[in-house]
Amino acid sequence: MNLSACNVSWSAGGGSILEDVSLDVVAGEFLGIVGPNGSGKTSLMSLLAGLRRPRSGRVLLDGESVDRLGRKEIAKRIALVEQQAETGERISARQAVELGRTPHLGPLTPWSAVDEAIVDEAIRNVGMAKLAARLWHTLSGGERQRLHIARALAQQPQILLLDEPTNHLDVGHQIGLLHLVRQQQLTAVAALHDLNHAAMFCDRVALMSGGRIAALGRPCEVLTEERIRTVFGVDVDVEHQGEGRCHIRYRAPGCPRGERPMLKRIS
Known part of the structure; x- marks a missing residue:
């Protein structure tokens, strides 16, 4: 697609x-x-x-x-995971993930054991199985974000x-x-x-x-290095790692290429 x-x-x-x-x-x-x-x-x-x-x-x-x-x-x-997607409803972590099955349900396609299995797998994939019964408002921001991912995966x-x-x-x-x-x-x-x-x-x-x-x-x-400097306004060293990959090392302002900034001792 x-x-x-x-x-x-x-x-x-x-x-x-x-x-x-x-x-x-x-x-x-x-x-x-x-x-x-x-x-x-x-x-x-x-x-x-x-x-x-x-x-x-x-x-x-x-x-x-x-x-x-x-x-x-x-x-x-298409499933979208937004930066901030909250709810005021008193729902559990599992119920939040179950919402991902909504597009696939209808009068002729009610909730089934297949939907249950899909939700279970999505929750396991993001490491939230032990917290599935917890209420949404008791979860941390990181835990909620993982559930947003699970909801999107449950959407298939x-x-x-x-x-x-x-x-x-x-x-x-x-x-x-x-x-x-x-x-x-x-x-x-x-x-x-x-x-x-x-x-x-x-x-x-x-x-x-x-x-x-x-x-x-x-x-x-x-x-x-040139594009990152132009677009982000920071100096970097870019290390190429093969297969199109690279690793970016950020330089502190005024730090020469290849050198690490010295930390000033506070007495």
């Missing part, structure tokens, strides 16, 4: 957020979208999910405009969209979650803050700047 943004633009508050963005998501790939705050990552994710209509251009799902598809039809094929989409999915997670769960996404048999697009996460897990990276795509390609092709 292919997802494409074709020359899409979008505005809010009288200002342009996205301008003439085109992007083809290849079936089966893990695509990372990176860029500074305000570069348009979240807005692009919303357009790809069909939550917003572009000011101009089109978003196509297998060649069909998402504007012509109903929400339930889109939800059967062909395309998984994640908007900064590692927010509120400690480093171990950040790595584990992205590894889990990588192992799924589906197409994934994730807006990420951590450039090393993008370099480690993504097949391709789209670098956004000022509402446009500044570069698109394998991590080692996109995340160059």
Whole structure:
């Protein structure tokens, strides 16, 4: 299943957020979208999910405009994990994950043992089985984020969209979650803050700047020292690791290339 943004633009508050963005998501790939705050990552994710209509251009799902598809039809094929998605309802962790089965239910397709098994597997995959009975409002931000991922997996989409999915997670769960996404048999697009996460897990990276795509390609092709300096305003050393991968080492302001900053002793 292919997802494409074709020359899409979008505005809010009288200002342009996205301008003439085109992007083809290849079936089966893990695509990372990176860029500074305000570069348009979240807005692009919303357009790809069909939550917003572009000011101009089109978003196509297998060649069909998402504007012509109903929400339930889109939800059967695309799952979105947003940065902040809360509920005031007194539901359990398991019930929150069960909501992922909603697009597949109807008068002729009631809840079944198959749905139960799908939810069980999704909860196990994110390491939340022991907390499944806990009420939502008693869980930490990180635990809720893991359940959002489980809800999306229970939806059984062909395309998984994640908007900064590692927010509120400690480093171990950040790595584990992205590894889990990588192992799924589906197409994934994730807006990420951590450039090393993008370099480690993504097949391709789209670098956004000022509402446009500044570069698109394998991590080692996109995340160059010059581009990172230009777009993020920081100096880095980039170590290439083969198969298109790389590792980024950040330099403190004024620190020469290849040197580590000296820490001043406080007496």
